Amino acid sequence: MRLVASDLDGTIMGPDNRISDRTVNAFRKCIDAGIEVVFVTGRPPRWLTPLREQLGHTGTVICSNGAILYDLEAGKVTWSQPLDLDGMFTAAGIIRSLYPAVRFAAETVEGFHLEPGFLESAATELLGAVTPAPLTATLGTDARVVKFLARVEGVHPDEFLGTVQPAVAHLVSTTHSAPAVPLLEMSASGLDKAVTLAEYARSRGILPDEVVAFGDMPNDLRMLGWAGRGYAMASGHPQVLAAAYAVAPPFAEDGVAQVLEDLLREL
Incomplete structure (x- = not known):
């Protein structure tokens, strides 16, 4: 050892x-x-x-x-190792076609970005200066996104992963780590x-x-x-x-x- x-x-x-x-x-x-x-x-x-x-x-x-x-x-x-932004947004479109109520967030090397509705208002307040907004508006073309997050209510986490993972496997690596929350975590393809x-x-x-x-x-x-x-x-x-x-x-x-x-x- x-x-x-x-x-x-x-x-x-x-x-x-x-x-x-x-x-x-x-x-x-x-x-x-x-x-x-x-x-x-x-x-x-x-x-x-x-x-x-x-x-x-x-x-x-x-x-x-x-x-x-x-x-x-x-x-x-x-x-x-950041994600390819074009691939990330393409994956987001695929996920939204499967789960129209999905909300996204992005963890960058520098900070955190999230869409309105991704977190409850009380949790959002804990993030301090982070203001919810569409990721297309807050992420610049040079953003170094290291983890892309997708959340939707009313779905079991394993079902969410089982449906999304094969649909976006050509674009991102997808997993989850929250046992009771339907929250997917996506990284650069193959990572x-x-x-x-x-x-x-x-x-x-x-x-x-x-x-x-x-x-x-x-x-x-x-x-x-x-x-x-x-x-x-x-x-x-x-x-x-x-x-x-x-x-x-x-x-x-x-x-x-x-x-x-x-x-x-x-x-």
Whole structure:
């Protein structure tokens, strides 16, 4: 084991943004043992504060489902892979033809854009200076969109993904990570967590068999399949549980920490 790669939400972090002391200690013991730790998340860089404040992490974080490499210590993006804007808007048209009530948002390297109705008014207020408006009006031709989001009400998240994914597969990579919200996350075609993690590991001379990975949702599937040992959280999505190398105890029982403690004892 030379590298530990972990998702955040639902894997080591709950809705309260807290990481348990046991989990923090397990990651610190990995680092003390010379094992590299990288977090691989759908979150944008601006939502990484818990890693700094609770874990004291200063390394690289793979953000936005593989579209960004972020240096947490320096506080800067070191690499990004934006979507093709023409392809993105073509995908939006296809999705709207399937779900006329859909609303879109776009995460860029610089910030966040959303259409009216994408979020409830109370949630929109939390975004501060972000003013809802059509994306065609707020995104310039040079916008670096790293994650394109689609949301619609009254549809199960798995059904939403199952309908949209094949329809736009020639334009974007599509997944989801919100277990109870019909919210799709789209990246540049061919890009996902696994692709960027594999390149990150290769740059350090680390082989897939030397990687242990943890995740809980469909956006973690390919990452868990790529890693030599990919653990799905017992509290995770059924599709992920069915495909993973092994199952870690649930998030509520500090499942990642339990597995890491066992693996460290084997060193």
